[in-house]
Amino acid sequence: MTSDVRELQPAAERSRSAAWPATRALLLRLHFYAGILVAPFLLVAATTGLLYAASFQLEKVVHAHELTAQPARAGQAPLPLARQITAARQAHPQGAIGAVWPASEPGKTTRVLLDVAGLPESTRLAVFVDPYTGQVRGVLPSYGSSGALPVRAWISSFHRHLHLGEPGRLYSELAAGWLWVVALGGVVLWLSHRRRTLRPDRKARGLRRTLSWHGSMGLWIAVGLLFLSATGLTWSKYAGANVDTLQTALGWTTPSLPATAGGHSGHSGQGGGPAAEVDADRIVRAAAGTGLSGPLEIAWPAEPGGALTVKEMDRQWPQRNDQVAVDPASGQVTGELRFKDFPLAAKLTRWGIDGHMGVLFGLANQIMLAALALALISMIILGYRMWWQRRPTRGFAAPYARGGWRAAPVPVLLAVGAAAVVVGAFIPLLGVSLLVFLAVDIVLGRVKNSS
Incomplete structure (x- = not known):
């Protein structure tokens, strides 16, 4: 009966239904690798960002003698x-x-x-x-x-490059470059989940409970994470230079x-x-x-x-x-x-930078940044917990085999590849690390299949 129904489906519809599982496999693998390998950079960025959000009030206390008459x-x-x-x-x-x-x-x-x-x-x-x-x-x-002043400047430098100078800026660029990919990919995966809800499932237990909290929390803070990623990239070494070039070419400079x-x-x-x-x-x-x-x-x-x-x-x-x-x-x-x-783009840039720095609307902005940082830290911890609960030694099978995304139709792979080339050219660290992730996944898939 099922085969008869499939035969009656239009070819285009069958193609789309076959393409989605492989596309979802690619999203899952990218989300997995980014969660395991990039999450430590995101954790550092979120922790130092939390400190920076508090640095404005800390500055008023530490340097009260100089600031007050x-x-x-x-x-x-x-x-x-x-x-x-x-x-x-x-x-x-x-x-x-x-x-x-x-x-x-x-x-x-x-x-x-x-x-x-x-x-x-x-x-x-x-x-x-x-x-x-x-x-x-x-x-x-x-x-x-x-x-x-010194206390806020120290925390700001710690957040930007961990006091390592130019090499340290690579960590923040890698974190900002992957943050929007992780956020958007997570939203798509959560929306495609059968049990998607806007609130965590309090009745769930074990892995399902962790997934519920991880997914619903990520859905609520996705817009904030996209904002932090976009504005953070404007300060980065390589992507930031490309942003400046683009703004100049389009006449969007301040x-x-x-x-x-x-x-x-x-x-x-x-x-x-x-x-x-x-x-x-x-x-x-x-x-x-x-x-x-x-x-x-x-x-x-x-x-x-x-x-x-x-x-x-x-x-x-x-x-x-x-x-x-x-x-x-x-x-x-x-x-x-x-x-x-000012041109609209210049206004948006000003607002975005001020919002990322925590000076837009003052204390309310700083509280929002702190809440975002705490939520991201919680998301990362839940992600690692979910990985530990799902580890193969506990009998859980991976939702998709390593390298399974290669089964996607050629048009889908070409579209994803073209998008990856464009994004990678604009955000080089993201492009290089993406190639490394995919290569590792292919090698691991072949090793497993040959064993």
Whole structure:
């Protein structure tokens, strides 16, 4: 009877029904190998990412003395920014002023950032000044555009490359490259499962219970994992370079404020005196006149004779990322760059990076990142437990034989191969490791068949 029914099925339908088991076998093998061999990298990335999500609050505690000012007396107004800058330069005359972050609210210090020789790349010396007394509260290295102080900068580097430099970046690129493959493959496998549910089966026991928790949890966090993978790849060594090339080719790069001359050599920021003579309060007022509001960064020009740049730094709300150029001599605004005028791709990039860094919407973003990291760690542990429960020595047969995916129809294999070539060219570490996995699976399948 069954054979009669199969004979009545259209050839195309029979082909599709035969193709799916082999395609599912390929997904299972890839998911298995990625789970066993790539999961340790994902585990490290998730654990260090969990630490990074907590580093913002940790930074406030560890560096509280430098970040907070003495309470102001009733009616006491902050000192002019020029006097605060002078206090910082008198305490630390070395280097040149790179930028100033005026105190964003009462109880916060002003941060004067100095370009000092000998510091690591993207690092400046931050001098913290009490805006009411002019007292220098401390000096710390400040890393990157977000101004990460030592504790957060250390955790950030640990997450990015395990403090191993460029070789260490390969671990994070491998993890980010495979994360989206594992997430999407897991969703497809779970949706194809007969007992798929949105919630774990609490009545199940043993292997079925582990599978239920692993699958349903993965389904809930899949979108978050795809986001982390896509944004993480933008920082990677090889895939990140390809992302930059693609953005440039398509015109999706973030625009920059045109370099506008407006000062003179006396305001270059070199040394201790001339830079402090800039009327920074007038610069802030000029920026406020165009709609900019704090927290702000006043960036000194890299070359003598340039304008100062005032940037909004409140990345909790991405639309507040405007910036203007101001002539330090006249106090006139000489150029504007509005976030609303960015290309959509540039806006998405900004939001994605800020979301991955945990600064988008502040504490809520950090809590979400921590929850994602904990969920991924749990998923990995459940995956290894499932592998242990299903090991052959316990009498469980593999759902598909090694190398069984080769039985898929030629069109399916060609389509998968073409997709693998394209993805592998864009994400090289993923492509190389994918070839290794498939080669290993073929060899193991032949060894088993010959024995």
